[in-house]
Amino acid sequence: MGETRVNPSIPDFSHGLLPAIAQDADSGAVLMLAWMNEQAWQETLASGRAVYYSRSRQQLWRKGEQSGHTQRVVDIRVDCDADTILLKVQQTGAACHEGYASCFFRSVDSAGQTHTVEERLRNPDEIYGK
Amino acid sequence: MGETRVNPSIPDFSHGLLPAIAQDADSGAVLMLAWMNEQAWQETLASGRAVYYSRSRQQLWRKGEQSGHTQRVVDIRVDCDADTILLKVQQTGAACHEGYASCFFRSVDSAGQTHTVEERLRNPDEIYGK
Numbered sequence: 001m002g003e004t005r006v007n008p009s010i011p012d013f014s015h016g017l018l019p020a021i022a023q024d025a026d027s028g029a030v031l032m033l034a035w036m037n038e039q040a041w042q043e044t045l046a047s048g049r050a051v052y053y054s055r056s057r058q059q060l061w062r063k064g065e066q067s068g069h070t071q072r073v074v075d076i077r078v079d080c081d082a083d084t085i086l087l088k089v090q091q092t093g094a095a096c097h098e099g100y101a102s103c104f105f106r107s108v109d110s111a112g113q114t115h116t117v118e119e120r121l122r123n124p125d126e127i128y129g130k
Numbered sequence: 131m132g133e134t135r136v137n138p139s140i141p142d143f144s145h146g147l148l149p150a151i152a153q154d155a156d157s158g159a160v161l162m163l164a165w166m167n168e169q170a171w172q173e174t175l176a177s178g179r180a181v182y183y184s185r186s187r188q189q190l191w192r193k194g195e196q197s198g199h200t201q202r203v204v205d206i207r208v209d210c211d212a213d214t215i216l217l218k219v220q221q222t223g224a225a226c227h228e229g230y231a232s233c234f235f236r237s238v239d240s241a242g243q244t245h246t247v248e249e250r251l252r253n254p255d256e257i258y259g260k
Contacts, residue, residue, distance in 0.1 A: 010236075010244055019149045019163060028158030033149060033214040045240055077234035078244065080226050084163040086234045096210050104207035104216045106140075110175055114140055114208065 012082045013038045017053060020085040022095065024102075025074040031095035032103040034061070036085060048073050050087055067127045069093035094121045097128075142212045143168045147183055150215040152225065154232075155204040161225035162233040164191070166215060178203050180217055197257045199223035224251045227258075 011018055017035040024031055034052035036044070040060055043051040050071035054061040064070030071089035078085055096103040098120070105118035141148055147165040154161055164182035166174070170190055173181040180201035184191040194200030201219035208215055226233040228250070235248035 010238070010242075021151055021160060021163065023160055030151060030153055030160065030216055033151065033209065045238070045242060048240070076238040078236050078238055079163065079233040080228045080230075080235070081233075084233070086160055098210045100210075103209040103211075103214070105210070106208050108140070108175070108206040108208055110178070112140075112175060 010082045011036075011041065011078050011085055013041070015083070017055070018083055018085055020050075020052060020087060022050060022071055022087045022089050022091075025088040025090055029102050030104055031071075031089070031091060031101070034063075041085070044073060044076070044087070050089055064092065067093065067097070069095065069127070071095070094127070097124060099124045099127060140212045141166075141171065141208050141215055143171070145213070147185070148213055148215055150180075150182060150217060152180060152201055152217045152219050152221075155218040155220055159232050160234055161201075161219070161221060161231070164193075171215070174203060174217070175206070180219055194222065197223065197227070199225065199257070201225070224257070227254060229254045229257060 017037055019033055020036045021033050022031040035055055037053040040051045040053045050063045050073055052061040052063060070092050073087050073089055075088040094101055099122035100118050100120055102118060105116055106114040107117045108114050147167055149163055150166045151163050152161040165185055167183040170181045170183045180193045180203055182191045182193060200222045203217050203219055205218040224231055229252035230248050230250055232248060235246055236244040237247045238244050
């Protein structure tokens with residue numbers, strides 16, 4: 001308190017990658033969670049398309065560059081702590097690489113058992129041309 | 131491929147804490163993102179109330195234990211990679227410690243400037259009795 005912070009970085013990437021939630025702007029469905037570094041963030045702002053950072057491939061991930069399932073960004077939110085990003089998007093095709101509209105297609109019951117509760121829109125082999 | 135995995139842990143806490151998104155079960159609004167360890171997960175399943183792990187306090191965080199702003203869990207989802215949790219909740223009061231319904235009360239424009247776009251429901255000083 002009493003400390004003056006000039007232009008605090010929002011969002012704050014000083015501790016590393018930040019989680020970014022993609023939400024369907026029309027239905028409100030939570031589609032996926034991915035990660036951003038500052039470059040992904042800046043490219044998302046500039047392009048109006050969701051760009052993430054792939055932790056497994058350790059490189060920028062322009063969502064849809066392989067699958068065509070791009071996300072047009074309608075609104076960007078940051079949370080109170082400036083360490084989580086929420087993108088409201090218009091999703092082309094299926095957000096999930098498994099071919100579901102949302103990555104959250106499994107529900108967990110109170111015994112910890114999972115149940116698939118969404119319909120698969122696409123065969124993953126079709127999406128990636130395997 | 132061809133490998134048999136018996137009872138893979140879902141969600142998979144083997145690499146540490148997992149992000150957990152809380153979404154309002156009625157409005158679809160994304161309320162907050164917090165973190166879970168396996169104990170928080172198990173207690174959430176057993177109690178039907180959202181329990182997280184506070185990274186700053188390094189202890190279990192039974193959402194609402196201080197503020198009264200509890201989250202009754204209506205549905206639990208896990209994502210395709212089993213490394214992100216989505217809780218659909220009935221939220222009592224304000225999810226955000228800043229007194230907003232959602233922690234994502236700030237929108238970011240294409241120039242990177244933030245704008246508060248939600249109404250504050252509660253004065254934070256009231257919530258925490260400061």
